[in-house]
Amino acid sequence: MGKKAYEKEGAVAAPRRIAMTPAARRALDAAGRLFYERGIHAVGVDLIAAEAGVTKKTLYDRFGSKEQIVVEYLAERDERWRSFLAGYLAAAAPTPRARVLAVFDASRDWAADRSEKGCAMVNAHAEISDAAHPAYPIITGQKAWMLALFTDLAREIAPDRAEGLARTLVLLHEGGLVAHGLHVFPEALDQARDDAERLLAGGTELAGSGR
Amino acid sequence: MGKKAYEKEGAVAAPRRIAMTPAARRALDAAGRLFYERGIHAVGVDLIAAEAGVTKKTLYDRFGSKEQIVVEYLAERDERWRSFLAGYLAAAAPTPRARVLAVFDASRDWAADRSEKGCAMVNAHAEISDAAHPAYPIITGQKAWMLALFTDLAREIAPDRAEGLARTLVLLHEGGLVAHGLHVFPEALDQARDDAERLLAGGTELAGSGR
DNA sequence: CCAGAAGTAAACAGATCGGTCTACTCTCTC
DNA sequence: GAGAGAGTAGACCGATCTGTTTACTTCTGG
Numbered sequence: 080m081g082k083k084a085y086e087k088e089g090a091v092a093a094p095r096r097i098a099m100t101p102a103a104r105r106a107l108d109a110a111g112r113l114f115y116e117r118g119i120h121a122v123g124v125d126l127i128a129a130e131a132g133v134t135k136k137t138l139y140d141r142f143g144s145k146e147q148i149v150v151e152y153l154a155e156r157d158e159r160w161r162s163f164l165a166g167y168l169a170a171a172a173p174t175p176r177a178r179v180l181a182v183f184d185a186s187r188d189w190a191a192d193r194s195e196k197g198c199a200m201v202n203a204h205a206e207i208s209d210a211a212h213p214a215y216p217i218i219t220g221q222k223a224w225m226l227a228l229f230t231d232l233a234r235e236i237a238p239d240r241a242e243g244l245a246r247t248l249v250l251l252h253e254g255g256l257v258a259h260g261l262h263v264f265p266e267a268l269d270q271a272r273d274d275a276e277r278l279l280a281g282g283t284e285l286a287g288s289g290r
Numbered sequence: 291m292g293k294k295a296y297e298k299e300g301a302v303a304a305p306r307r308i309a310m311t312p313a314a315r316r317a318l319d320a321a322g323r324l325f326y327e328r329g330i331h332a333v334g335v336d337l338i339a340a341e342a343g344v345t346k347k348t349l350y351d352r353f354g355s356k357e358q359i360v361v362e363y364l365a366e367r368d369e370r371w372r373s374f375l376a377g378y379l380a381a382a383a384p385t386p387r388a389r390v391l392a393v394f395d396a397s398r399d400w401a402a403d404r405s406e407k408g409c410a411m412v413n414a415h416a417e418i419s420d421a422a423h424p425a426y427p428i429i430t431g432q433k434a435w436m437l438a439l440f441t442d443l444a445r446e447i448a449p450d451r452a453e454g455l456a457r458t459l460v461l462l463h464e465g466g467l468v469a470h471g472l473h474v475f476p477e478a479l480d481q482a483r484d485d486a487e488r489l490l491a492g493g494t495e496l497a498g499s500g501r
Numbered sequence: 502c503c504a505g506a507a508g509t510a511a512a513c514a515g516a517t518c519g520g521t522c523t524a525c526t527c528t529c530t531c
Numbered sequence: 532g533a534g535a536g537a538g539t540a541g542a543c544c545g546a547t548c549t550g551t552t553t554a555c556t557t558c559t560g561g
Contacts, residue, residue, distance in 0.1 A: 100536090100538085101537090101538095102538065116419055118331060118416060118417040118418075120331035120332050121419070123517070123518060124518080124519060125518080125519090133539090134539055134540065134541085135519090135520080136538085136539080136540090136541095137537075137538060137539080138520095139521075140537080144519080144520080196416070197412070197416070198468075200472075201408070201412070201416070201468055201472065203416075204407075204408070204413075204471070204472055205329060205407070205412070205413035205414075206329040206416065206417060208329065208332070208407075219472060219473065222469075222472050223474070226474055226475060243481075246469075246475055246481050247462075247481070247485050249465065249474060249475070250482055251458075251462070251465060253469055253474075254463065254464040254465030254466075254468070255461055255465075257465070258457075258461060258464055260412075261412065261415055261429070263433045263434065263436075263437055263464075264437060264457055267457075267461070270454075270458070270461065271461055274461060311506090311508085313507075334547075335548080335549065335550080336547085336548080344509090345508075345510065346550080346551090347508080347510090347511095348507075348508060348509080349550095350550065350551080355549080355550080356550090502561100503560105503561095504559100505560095506557105506559085506560105507557080507558080507559100508555105509555080509556075510554090511552100511553095511554095512551105513550105513551075514549105514550085514551075514552095515548100515550095516548075516549085516550105517546105517547080517549100518545100518546075519545100519546090520544080522541100522542085522543075522544095523540105523541095523542085524540090524541100525538105525540085526537100526538080526539075527536105527538075528535105528536090529537100530533100531533095531534090531535105
C-alpha cells in the first residue's frame, strides 16, 4: 500500500512559479484578502496595487496577469491549509478516529479567523465557469485530496465501508464550512465535529445531544 | 404552536416588484441562466440584453439597475425552489421521517438539472460582500428557512434533540450540494439522502452500506 | 381614433477594467 | 564603478462596464 494522501507532497504541479520579492509578497497578501472578502471579479488590479502599496508595473513584472495572481492566491491558500492541517494530524493521537476529529478541529480553528466567509475554493468555483481555467485543478484538487484523506482514514476504521464513511465525513465537513460561512447557525464546525464523533462511535444515535 | 415553516408564505418581502412583461421575462430568464453559469460579476448587462433578444433600454425600463436584476434573479430562484420543494413535501407520506427524506429527494432532482454548479445562494454569497446588499436577506433567508423547516420536522421526530438533529440535517444537505456542484464524488445528494435515512433510523451505524 | 405602454435600434457618456510603457531611483554584486 | 534587478510614479491604451438618451414603431383598450 502506498503513502497516505495527507503524507504525499503538497499541492498541484509546480512548487512556485513566481519570484516572491517583498513587493510581490505584499501584493499577493493584499490580493488574497481582497479576493476572499469581496470576490475575485469584484477586485481590480488597481485596487490590489493600491492596497499593497505597490505599482501596477511591479504587479505585472512579477505576476504577468491578473489570472496568474488568482492562481497564486488559490495555490498558496491550498498549500497553507494542507500545512495547517498537517500540524493537527501530527499532533493528534495516532488512532484513525482521533485523526479524523483532528481534521474537523483544524477546520474549526482555520475557519474561525481565516475563513469567515466559507471555503475559498468553493467561493472561487462560483466565479470560475471555465473548466479550462488554470485555477480549476487547484479547486477540484483540494476537494479530491480531502476525500482521499478521509478515505485513507476511514479505511483504517472500517475497511469494508471506507468509501461510504469517507463520503459522509466529506458531507459533514463541507456542510460545516457552508453553514459557518453563511451563518446558518453558530459554531457550525463544532456541530460537524460532534456529528463526526458520533458517527465514528457508531451504534449510538448520531444526533444525540442537541448542541 | 404556529404554522410550520414550510407552510408559511414564500420568500422575503414584496411578492413582485417588477412588471413581468414578455421582454422582462426573457431578460430575467437569460440573466438567471448567465448569472448562475458564469457568476454575477462576470455577466454584463449588454450580454444579458443580447442573449434575451432585448435592448438595454428595455432592461433599464423594467429593472432600473443591474443590482435589481440580481435581486429578482435570486428572489425568483428562491420562490421556485420553495414551490418545487412544497410539491415533494405534499406528495410524501405524512410522517416526519418521510418528509425529511422528501427534502433530500427534492434537492437531488432539483440539482440534477437546475443546480449543476451547486447552490445559487451559496455562489451568490461568494460574490456579495456587503451585508447591506438588497440580495443579502434573500440568501440568508433561504438558509434560515431551510434550518427552520428541518427543525420543525425534527421536532416531530425527537422533540428533545430537535435542534441538533436539524443542524445535522442541514450539514448533510449543504454538504451534498457542495459535493455535487464541485463533483467531489458522484451522486452526492443520494449519499446525503442515505445518510439522512440512516440518521433518522437511529440506533444503527450511520455510514453502513458504502455507497 | 388616439393615448399610453412596451418595445427596437443605436448612439452616447463617464468610469473602470486589464494591461503597457517611459523615465527615473535605489541597492546590491561582480 | 558598471550593470542588473527590483522598485516607484504616472501617463496612456483600447475594451468593457453600468447607465442614459433620442427617435421611431407596434400593439392594445377605452
